[in-house]
Every structure is written in structure tokens, then in C-alpha cells.
Amino acid sequence: MTTTPDDAEARRAVKPVICYPVETLPQPDMALLTDARQDLRKTDEVLVQPRDAATFTVPAGHFFRITSVEGSQVGDLNLWNANDLNERFYSGKTRALHGTHITTGERMWSSFPGMRPMATISHDTLGWYGIDAYGGSVHDVIGTRCDPYTHNLLKGGQYHHCCHSNLTRAMAAHLGVPVQEAEPLVHDVLNVFMCTGFTRDTGQYFMKASPVRPGDYLEFFAEMDLLGALSACPGGDCSAEHSSDVAACYPLLVEVFAPKDGALDGWTPPPVNGYDRSHGV
């Protein structure tokens, strides 16, 4: 038990400030990207099967699109620098910079020491959703990825088709290594199409049925050569539960596109972060 101080209300009434104001954050040239995406040529596609994952590669300067097909389905996305798998998507820093959910014009940032944009969202057909009455929104960077360890802790048993295991199997197959070697490469995801938030009364992570419908897509511009892995979450639209075979699940389509020659004149790949890494020594 704690004692409430006399000035408790006054302390609670202090106005918050934004931790990381982004006015000084390098901005993507959205006019250039909007123009470039008007004339795209498809170069590759991968259909991710339900309760499974697949890898794909995207050259720097290409676009990739994740599309809902057949039914409402959530996807868990991992990204790596294709030339250095140590540089990977950093969900926590992306959240600190852009907030709990990301949409058009916002970026997926990479881990230290690179800490640079890996991909910029160039179009989001769910951009209209905003923040609903429950505080929920889509494409979150607050969840982790459903995994068999948490499942075992909370419910017991062995479930092998959580996004964590799906991503692990896909990376093991791509690299030709055992799953034990691939597993440490898997990291916290961008929850594509997932509708989530935190409850206001208890602060708990919640999910609700995704508003995604077949034909909806989230499109990205690759700021570097990317290796991606996408899992079609066993939670399906995540309206009820995940980490089980109960929910209706559907495939997700990944397509890669090249822009027209000259469409990216003026674009340069983002350099690695400017910190000198001496750490005061």
C-alpha cells in the first residue's frame, strides 16, 4: 500500500512533453516517392502461406507491397540489411520516434550503430483508420511477435506456428542453417495490419479485429538492400486469440516493384548514423 500525497492531483496534472520531437529528423522526399510509385514494374512476388512465413529480397531503390488476399489477416514483418544481417529493424526506436503505430511517410529504423531508415512507408490503404475510440490503431511497433515461449508460460504446451517460429524456419531455409542458428536473427516486428493499443485503465496491450480487407496493402520504399521475412500470423485477423490453430487464417502477398529509370534522380541511400562510437573513452 502507498500513501497518496496531498498534492497528488497537482503532480498528475503536469503536462507531458514529447520525448523525441521529430522536427529535426531527416525527412523522406515524399514528393519524389509519390511520383516514383506512379509507374512501377513488378519484379518479384511471394505468397506467404497461412501460419507460415517466407523471405524476400528487395534491392535499394525498389518498392515492396504487402497485400491482404482472400481474408483479413495480420502479418509480422522482420527486415535486415541484406549485406549485413547485424543491422536489423529496431522496433523500440521506431516507436520512440514515430509513436505506437506507423503509416505513410514514417520509417522503419535500423539497430545501432547504423540507426538509419531501412524502409519508408510510401502508401497505406488503411491510412484513413487513425486512432479509434479504444485508443487502437493499425501497423503497430508495440507488440513483439507471437512466440512459443510466452505461449508455454501462459498456457503450457508446444505450439510451433507462432510468428517467431515461422520467421525462424523461413530464415533457416533461406540461409541453409539449422533453426537454432537462425533463431537469434529474429527480432521484434512491425505488426502489419494488426489493430492494437493499450487499455487506458490497466495499461495492458490489447488487440482487436483488424480492419484490413482483401485488396488493402501497405507499401514501402527500400532505403537499402533488404532481406525481409513475413509471417502470416496464426491469429488471423487477431480478433480473438493467437498462438493456436483456432483462428481463420489467410495468405499474404508480397510483391516487389522497380520504379522507372530516372524516377529516383536526387535520392541517395541514407548514410550510417554520425555518432563516432568512442563512448567517451
Ligand SMILES: [Zn+2]
Ligand atoms: Zn503472430
